[in-house]
Every structure is written in structure tokens, then in C-alpha cells.
Amino acid sequence: MKVGFIGLGSMGSAMASNLVAAGHAVTVWNRSEAAAEPLLALGAKLARTPDRAVLGDAVCSMLANDQAVRAVFLDSGLLDAMDPGTVHVNHATISVALARELADAHAARGIDYVSAPVFGRPDAAAAAKLNIVAAGKPAAIDKVRPLLEAMGAKVWPMGEDPVRASVVKIAGNFMLASAIETMAEASTLTRAYGVDAGDFLEVMTSTLFAAPAYQGYGKLIAEQRFSPAGFAMPLGLKDVGLALSAGEGRRVPLPFAGVLRDGLLDALAHGGEDLDWSALALVAARRAGLDGGEDA
Template identity: 35%
Template sequence: MRVAVIGLGSMGMGAALNLLRAPGLEVAGCDPRPAAQAEFVAAGGSAVGRAADLPEGTEAVLLLVVNAAQAAAALFGPEGAAPRLAPGAVIVNSCTLAPEDARRLAAEAEARGLLYVDAPVSGGAAGARAGQMTVMASGSAAAMAKAAPLLAAIAKKVWHLGEAPGLGATMKVVHQLLAGVHIAVAAEAMALGIKAGLDPQRLFEIVTGAAGNSWMFENRMPHVLEGDETPRSAVDIFVKDLGLVGDLARDVAFPTPLAAQAHQLFVAARAQGHGGKDDAFVIRAYQALTGIRLPKEG
């Protein structure tokens, strides 16, 4: 099967590398950054800078781009992949977007004779590299069957939520409510402990062995302890994703006060110039309010 991966970022690269290792797949990567292209070529794949330059007759496309606008452009824009796809090819859209955007893209794909799987993912860069992502998918039986070799290569678990496009996107938005709030409250706890005079390393060790621990605390707070702002997932991602939570909540008339507060913390960190940093550094918003020194800052 001739496969393309559009978006060779922190998760897209991991997924693409696992597809390269899967039997029976011929994989092309697409990313505008020369460094990302070079990394994928060095691993044994082929790479292009524009979706319009993907191999003709591509039978499956996995998208791991940032948002709905990028997905629409990569698929159906003037330099999009659609003209390069074989009839009946499957689009597996794994970016986080609003349910209505998933439905719109699915309708466009159907109008062009293409299959579509609404398939957002979770697991982070490490999960992507290990081929251990969780996929929250919706799509027709035909689309799921065509996408099965891709999903088997990148995921430890594929949840099929139904045939209707938008169900996967809805599940991912709900998931991101938890992820964003957990990161924000992890940063709050770490910042409070530092302000109150606790040793941050000891605080981390105690919390991760006790009932107050969370996956996000255990995964993200080491970045703060190490002073490592390299973005595995950036502050800007949760500005977007918690914004999607708010949009969904308004659409269904449901209050989400905790998500709204967490969203404002990420917006504050972005306003302070930290949008491109690792999302653990939402803690910079607390630092600006309280004057604390983070580990590695002396």
C-alpha cells in the first residue's frame, strides 16, 4: 500500500517511522521543513515539502498537522494532496479539531470519492515513537478496513466510536479538557510548593508515589525540574485545544469552569512569550504572578 504522512512533527515523525517498519507499506512523508524531510529520508522513507508533490496513486494519507485549517489546505487546497490520491483512497485525519470541521472534511472527501476516518490520537511524542498511541476513531466499515494497516502500525488501542464523522473529534476534545486541566494544575501544585519553600525534586518524588499523582504531573513536571523548554507539545497547542473545549461546551450549553480557567493560564503564558515552549511551562504564568525561581534558574 502506498501511504503518505502529512506533518512530520513530534507525533507525525514517530507515526511515520512506525509505518516505515510495517510490512507492505511504501511510505512518503510531507513536511515543509528541510530538517524533518532529511530525518525521514535518513530513516529510509521518501519526503516532499508539499502535499501536491506526494506520489501519484497514494492509497492512504495520515494527517498529523496542527489544526483544521492546515488539514483542509493539506488535503483540498491549491497545493493539497487530493489530486495525488487513488480512487477510493482513505484519509486518516489525526489532528485535533472541532467536530464540525471533521464533518466538513469528511463530506468533502466523500464528494471526491475518498474514504475518511476521523481519528485523533493521544500518547504524545514518546507514544508515537513507540507505536503505542491511542486512537479515537469514527468512520464507515469500509474506511476503517482500508485504514487498518496504518492504525495497526501506530496504535496500541483503536477505539471505534461509530460511523459518523465527528465522534472521534468530540472524544478528543473531551479528552483534551482533562489533559489541559491536568497540566495546569500540575504546574499550580509545583509552583505552590516552590513558593512555600519545598524542594521541587522531593515534591515530585512524593506526589508521584501518592494519591495526588496524575499522568500529566509525572510526565510534564520533569521538564520543569530539568529546565527543559523543548516543546514536545507546546503551550500554544493547549491555547487551541482548550479553546475547542470551550466552543464545544457552548454548543451543547454545558458549563466547563475548570477548563476555562486552565485555558486562561495557557493564554497568559502565551501572552508572556512562552507559546512555543513545552506546555509544562504554563508554570511561567504562576512565576510571573509570584516571582518564584524555577529549578535550574539558580
């Protein structure tokens, strides 16, 4: 397929590479062109402006947040420039409010739109092991399925309304944050009684909690290895904020999310700007007066 790719951060670059590797004709655009170079070396073409990247069968976008998505697709008039025959596949994690606005804006212009946020870190993206949650018209999803399958291990259909995929992604990230806080509190409790976080978390993540989310973050917490950040605190705060906003939009109280918000703010108030969000464990330790709670 002839496909554009907008947004070449660590996730987008890896995803676009897999499209090239799968034989698709990929035209890439990124705000700073330097990020495009590795892809050009693989055979992608460069679009000097976003509107040159939306001319094919589909355009995938992987932008950082609401602001970037809004700037590139809405404020710039890019949507107005798009050919309705080009399916827009939006991989970004965005608010339900923007998801609704984008869905309506595409519909108003007759542009097929697939909301397709992904679960997975850059390494999973590079290995084409992402889990992709997709919502949009079945025909549009079917059309871009070869692209999704080139980037992900599995595609999880979530119905027609694009907002549904966004809320699944938001709720999933909330679950990750809750898992981190759960391990932070539980291991602070065992530490207070002399049991190392590592010894405790090994039992749990080898048995009842033998899942990637717990094993990955459990290891970081056990080893107090919060830097370099795989997913930095400010991004965690943004994502918990997306859950709180989504809840507010439909009157859904989320008490765990409130606790997470306060913990992340506490971390950021103590120099946690560059730490991984699993450094919520430092906040739990500080609250309890344990060492390891000095920073973040």
C-alpha cells in the same frame, strides 16, 4: 499496503517511519521537502505535490492545525482529485467544526474517511506506542487497521461519525491541561507553607496520581524545567480554544477551561511563548507572589 503520508513534522515523520518499517510502500509529501529526506533514506518515495500522495490504498495526514488541514485538503481541491478507493486517515487535532466539514466533504465525494487523532508525544510515536482514537465506517477502519497498528500501541474505536474521534482528542487534551493547572495550584499552595513542589508532587504522583500525565508534567513542575518546550504555550492555548469552541457548539459550559484560557494568556503575556505549557505553574506562583513566578 500502498500508502501516502502528508505532513512530516516530528509526529508525522515518526509515524511514517513506522509504516515504512512495517513494510508498507509509503509515498510522502511535506510542504518543505527537506523534512522528507530521512524518510527517503528509509525507503519512502517522495511526492512533489500532494496529489501524488493520495493515489494508493490509503493516505494518512498529520498536519498541524485547522489552517493547514483546510489549506491542503479543502482549499487546494485535493479532495476533488482523490480516488474514492483511497481511504483518508486524518490524524490531526482539529476543531469539531472542521471535523464536521471534512466528514461532510468526504462523504459528498464518496471518499472513505477515518478520523484518527493520536495521544502521545514524538517519542511515543517513534516507539509505535501511540494511542489512536478512530472514528469512521467500520469497513474503512478495518481496511486501514494494519496501518494504525503499525503506528500505535492500541486503536480505540469511537463509532462511525468522524467528529466523535475529534471531540475525544479535544477532551483528552483539556484533561491534560487541567491536570497541569491542578498541580500548579496545589503545589503553589504547599510551597506557600514551606513544602517543596517536588516533595509534595512525589507523594501524589507515586500514589493516587501515579499516571503518565501527572508523572511527566509533575516532574517538569517540580524541577521548574519549562524549556525546551515539549508542548509550547501557544499550542496549549490553541487546544484549550478547541475545547471551548467544541463546548460552545453544543452549549456545554466548561469553567475549568475558562480558567485555563486565562492562565495561558497570562503566561503568554509574560514571555511564555517558547515555554512548555506546564509553565502554568509560573503563573500560579506569580499570582501568589512566590518566586519562580517572574517569567511566563
